[in-house]
Amino acid sequence: MSDLRATHDIHTRRFSRNLGVALALTGLVAIILGLTVVKVKRGDGMERFDHVVRPSIESSGS
Amino acid sequence: MSEASINVTRDYEPTFGDYVALLKPRVMSLVVFTALVGLLVAPVSLHPVEAFAAILFIALGAGASGALNMWYDADIDAVMRRTAKRPVPSGRVEPGEALAIGVGLSGLSVVMLGLATNLVAAGLLAFTIFFYAVVYTMWLKRWTPQNIVIGGAAGAFPPMVGWAAATGSVSLEACLMFALIFMWTPPHFWALALFMKSDYDDAGVPMLTVTHGRKTTRRHILAYTVLLTPVPIWLALTSVGGPVTLVTALILNGFFLKGAYDIWHRDENMAEADDYRTERKFFRLSLYYLFLHFGALIADAILRGLA
Known part of the structure; x- marks a missing residue:
């Protein structure tokens, strides 16, 4: 357990930047989650064609 | 991270704020405002989460094009006093980083706007980014004194994108909101160019003041202001307008026309004598002009909602 070392200077200097990136990414995740909840609750079409037969959307798509 | 890799550092560690500055937050705030108006006055309402996401990704797209602009224009930004402290010319952010952030955020914003709202809005946002970063920044800005006129279209798209995000289409009202910003841009920037004289001269950017002289610029400001006048009045008479917009348009256009006439009426000696007082006043008024017109639409x- 003697591996503990003082925080390297660069970690201190980059802390605010890393924190900013972390908050931005967390915000993006929250927005994607929020959009998903809204669209699923409203019953938006969640399926799209992806090179396989999708009988569930073929009838409405054609 | 190994000890070897963390020792490879630069003299200045960019902060998160430096990267935010790449996105031109002041321009973004105008984009957010006009896009929000386009979205709110549309006859179709979005879920608040979708509306928030739409505005955020439109703003992010605008920021991305700002980063691409800073990457490409670092050489002329370094020469101009107004822009020399930007992150790339001041050396706080590497040009490659600005390019990567610009390209990355462009893709992210367009894809996410498409997923959050619809493909028309996403397509318009992609075109806006392309127009600002490629057509204006890389092509027009250094080539023609009409750079401001045509490049102004990039700044005019946000309300149209906001409208498209809500409705999935583009209508006369959206086109008039576009036209309002498009026609407003030349007098706004040419007034700035008149009193930020040495900046554009030093950078060799072919602003109208540099290529055709200041007398011609004054004439152009008046001409474009006259052409701008009917646009907000027409907008006030459409389905998104109303009494507030009409009264605002009539009053502000009166002041704006008077300001443009005063600028046209002056010569350089008069302007230098009072340190471009009329030109500065017109520039400040132009900021209120846009803000108040879009505020009136809201x-x-x-009022329609209350009726």
């Missing part, structure tokens, strides 16, 4: 939308 006010009319609220």
Whole structure:
């Protein structure tokens, strides 16, 4: 357990930047989650064609 | 991270704020405002989460094009006093980083706007980024004194994108909101160019003041202001307009025309004598002009909601 070392200077200097990136990414995740909840609750079409037969959307798509 | 890799550092560690500055937050705030108006006055309402996401990704797209602009224009930004402290010319952010952030955020914003709203809005946002970063920044800005006129289209798209995000289409009202910003841009920037004289001269950017002289610029400001006048009045008479927009348009256009006439009426000696007082006043008024017109559209939308 003697591996503990003082925080390297660069970690201190980059802390605010890393924190900013972390908050931005967390915000993006929250927005994607929020959009998903809204669209699923409203019953938006969640399926799209992806090179396989999708009988569930073929009838409405054609 | 190994000890070897963390020792490879630069003299200045960019902060998160430096990267935010790449996105031109002041321009973004105008984009957020006009896009929000376009979205709110549309006859179709979005879920608040979708509306928030739409505005955020439109703003992010605008920021991305700002980063691409800073990457490409670092050489002329370094020469101009107004822009020399930007992150790339001041050396706080590497040009490659600005390019990567610009390209990355462009893709992210367009894809996410498409997923959050619809493909028309996403397509318009992609075109806006392309127009600002490629057509304006890489092509027009250094080539023609009409750079401001045509490049102004990039700044005019946000309300149209906001409208498209809500409705999935583009209508006369959206086109008039576009036209309002498009026609407003030349007098706004040419007034700035008149009193930020040495900046554009030093950078060799072919602004009208540099290529055709200041007398011609004054004439152009008046001409474009006259052409701008009918646009907000027409907008006030459409389905998104109303009494507030009409009164605002009549009053502000009166002041704006008077300001443009005063600028046209002056010569350089008069302007230098009072340190471009009229030109500075016109520039400040132009900021209120846009803000109040779009604010009036919101006010009319609220009045319609109450009726």
